[in-house]
Amino acid sequence: MKVTCAIIENNGKILCAQRSDKMDLPKKWEFPGGKVKNETLEECLRREIKEELGVEIQVLEQLPSNQHNYSKSKIIELIPFRCTLQTFEIVLLEHSKLEWLPIEKLKTLDWAKADIPVVNYYIKTYK
Ligand SMILES: Nc1nc2c([nH]c(=O)n2[C@H]2C[C@H](O)[C@@H](COP(=O)(O)OP(=O)(O)OP(=O)(O)O)O2)c(=O)[nH]1
Numbered sequence: 001m002k003v004t005c006a007i008i009e010n011n012g013k014i015l016c017a018q019r020s021d022k023m024d025l026p027k028k029w030e031f032p033g034g035k036v037k038n039e040t041l042e043e044c045l046r047r048e049i050k051e052e053l054g055v056e057i058q059v060l061e062q063l064p065s066n067q068h069n070y071s072k073s074k075i076i077e078l079i080p081f082r083c084t085l086q087t088f089e090i091v092l093l094e095h096s097k098l099e100w101l102p103i104e105k106l107k108t109l110d111w112a113k114a115d116i117p118v119v120n121y122y123i124k125t126y127k
Contacts, residue, residue, distance in 0.1 A: 004045040005033030006083045013100040020096040029109040052094045056086040068114035078114040103127050
C-alpha cells in the first residue's frame, strides 16, 4: 500500500500530527497524508492535507520512501514530500493533536514505525 505524507515546514519548524484513538496506530505521531487512490502522488498529498488540515500546500520535493511491514496484510510504502503552506488556517479535522517542532526536537515524539527512517533521513539531510 502506497501512503504519501507531507513534511510541512514553516518558520523553521515542522508540522507533526498525532493519530487519534479512532485511527489505526492510535496515538502514534506521523506526517499528515494518506493512502494513494486513483491519482498521482502529489494529487493524493494535496487531497489528504486538505481533508485532514483544511489547507493548501506547495510541494517542494520528494524524499526517499520507506517500506515497513506492520503485519502480513499491512505493508506500507511511506512516500514523504517536503512542503510549505499556501494557506495558513489549519484545522484539526482527523488527528488528535498537532505540534510544530524544530528539527532538533523531532526525535522526542513517539513516531509510527514507518516514519522513523524518514525522520532520520530528514534530520541528517536538513539540520
Ligand atoms: N498519513 C500517514 N500514514 C502513516 C504514516 N506512517 C504510517 O505508518 N502510516 C500508516 C498509517 C495507516 O495505516 C496508513 C495510512 O492510512 P490512513 O488511514 O492515514 O490514510 P487514509 O486517510 O487514506 O485512510 P482511509 O480513512 O481512507 O482508510 O499508513 C505517516 O507518516 N502518515
